[in-house]
Amino acid sequence: MIKINNLSKTFNTPYGNIEVLKDINLEIEKGDIFGIIGFSGAGKSTLVRCMNRLEEPDSGKIFIGNKEITALGKKELRDARKKIGMIFQQFNLFDSRTVFDNISFSLEVAGYKKEKIKKRVDEILELVELEDKRNAYPLQLSGGQKQRVGIARALANNPDVLLSDEATSALDPQTTYSILELLKNINKKLNLTIVLITHELDVLRYSSNNMAVLEQGRIVERGATESLFLNPKSDTAKRFISITNDFQKARGWSGGDII
Amino acid sequence: MSNDLVDMLSKATVETLYMVGLTTLIGLLIGFPLGVLLVVSDKGNIISLPKLNKVLGSIINVIRSLPEIILIIILLPLARIIVGTTLGTNAAIVSLSIGSAPFLARIIENSLKEVTHGKIEAALAVGASPFQIIAKVLIPEALPSLVRGITIGIISIVGFTAIAGAIGAGGLGSTAIRFGYQRFRTDILFATVVVLVILVQLLQFTGDHIAKFINKKRYKIE
Numbered sequence: 498m499i500k501i502n503n504l505s506k507t508f509n510t511p512y513g514n515i516e517v518l519k520d521i522n523l524e525i526e527k528g529d530i531f532g533i534i535g536f537s538g539a540g541k542s543t544l545v546r547c548m549n550r551l552e553e554p555d556s557g558k559i560f561i562g563n564k565e566i567t568a569l570g571k572k573e574l575r576d577a578r579k580k581i582g583m584i585f586q587q588f589n590l591f592d593s594r595t596v597f598d599n600i601s602f603s604l605e606v607a608g609y610k611k612e613k614i615k616k617r618v619d620e621i622l623e624l625v626e627l628e629d630k631r632n633a634y635p636l637q638l639s640g641g642q643k644q645r646v647g648i649a650r651a652l653a654n655n656p657d658v659l660l661s662d663e664a665t666s667a668l669d670p671q672t673t674y675s676i677l678e679l680l681k682n683i684n685k686k687l688n689l690t691i692v693l694i695t696h697e698l699d700v701l702r703y704s705s706n707n708m709a710v711l712e713q714g715r716i717v718e719r720g721a722t723e724s725l726f727l728n729p730k731s732d733t734a735k736r737f738i739s740i741t742n743d744f745q746k747a748r749g750w751s752g753g754d755i756i
Numbered sequence: 757m758s759n760d761l762v763d764m765l766s767k768a769t770v771e772t773l774y775m776v777g778l779t780t781l782i783g784l785l786i787g788f789p790l791g792v793l794l795v796v797s798d799k800g801n802i803i804s805l806p807k808l809n810k811v812l813g814s815i816i817n818v819i820r821s822l823p824e825i826i827l828i829i830i831l832l833p834l835a836r837i838i839v840g841t842t843l844g845t846n847a848a849i850v851s852l853s854i855g856s857a858p859f860l861a862r863i864i865e866n867s868l869k870e871v872t873h874g875k876i877e878a879a880l881a882v883g884a885s886p887f888q889i890i891a892k893v894l895i896p897e898a899l900p901s902l903v904r905g906i907t908i909g910i911i912s913i914v915g916f917t918a919i920a921g922a923i924g925a926g927g928l929g930s931t932a933i934r935f936g937y938q939r940f941r942t943d944i945l946f947a948t949v950v951v952l953v954i955l956v957q958l959l960q961f962t963g964d965h966i967a968k969f970i971n972k973k974r975y976k977i978e
């Protein structure tokens with residue numbers, strides 16, 4: 498479904514050039530939930546933002562479905578983006594629009610007729626379990642509800658792929674769990690390919706089938722999530738696992754409460 | 757207060773309102789698109805044209821650095837071309853509109869820049885075109901701030917029209933200068949000031965309430 502060949506990206510900053518992505522090669526199967534994990538600054542956000550070209554890669558190719566994303570002109574890119582959903586850490590909802598109108602935005606942009614928009618938004622509101630919030634404004638919602646609207650907006654136009662840029666990083670553990678549950682559900686129901694970027698190992702352990710570990714712009718390890726957990730090879734993966742375990746131990750020592 | 761004074765003041769007030777109204781309208785017709793263009797043509801924004809952005813910004817800065825009274829005088833020949841005279845309210849409106857447009861453009865730019873880049877990215881990510889982003893995201897998201905900014909703009913234009921009174925534009929400014937100042941009628945001077953104060957208060961009150969109303973709708977807890 499997604500294929501990335503020799504992708505590189507450098508940021509030119511006043512402090513010098515920073516190579517954020519170095520020769521990334523990656524393949525993601527249709528219907529997969531694919532996790533990409535890395536510490537801050539590893540380049541994971543840039544990688545996922547290259548997939549819909551919110552960030553322009555310097556070199557390399559990205560294919561989604563049978564389209565070469567990196568070869569598209571402006572207009573074609575806009576059309577391709579209509580079939581690539583994206584959700585964000587800060588939700589990025591439109592405060593001027595109700596929940597209903599936030600979701601309908603994707604459909605308005607795609608040129609749907611009013612009747613059809615209403616029908617589709619109703620469907621999607623049911624999918625994300627927000628029927629009772631249709632007329633609320635984003636500022637009246639909790640973080641979890643906001644992300645549900647974000648997901649609904651991303652899914653309204655039936656995309657083939659959903660890109661998640663740290664979508665649960667601003668949420669508490671319980672809400673994170675319910676959002677991941679929702680993503681897993683959608684993945685199953687719609688056979689939707691999901692790419693999850695995160696710095697929380699638990700997120701991937703719970704939701705992804707396959708994953709890659711990113712370190713300083715390189716993929717240092719990849720494989721099935723389960724086997725990677727049982728037998729991590731890269732230092733970064735080992736560090737992630739040991740840090741997560743330490744936290745669990747720390748929680749155990751304090752009797753399960755947060756001190 | 758004599759009847760004459762009341763007549764004179766009400767005529768002057770109507771003239772001022774007429775000038776402020778039309779100047780705001782024409783000023784916004786020019787300034788609003790300019791303000792939008794300043795935002796979207798910025799480097800890395802949705803219609804990234806850094807060179808045009810710099811040129812536009814510089815022109816606006818030059819116009820804005822001229823004192824208002826001088827700007828009005830410089831633009832008088834243009835008034836002659838457009839309305840056929842350099843005297844009176846309509847001539848002043850030409851100068852005032854063009855003089856206030858760059859100022860309004862900066863106000864609009866400031867308000868639109870408050871919209872976080874994340875919202876624009878969310879719109880880009882679903883395939884919205886630059887025009888769709890301007891109309892459906894930038895302007896609606898910035899609306900309360902735009903209303904507040906335009907209120908500031910209108911109040912500045914009230915002051916601007918009063919200055920135009922010095923070159924015979926009519927309105928409260930003319931009355932204050934010709935009668936109040938040049939003929940030593942302190943009562944008239946004082947009366948025009950009172951009317952101006954009331955006018956500005958009313959404008960600010962209205963602007964604040966519209967902005968509050970929009971925000972209230974968005975924040976309302978159900």
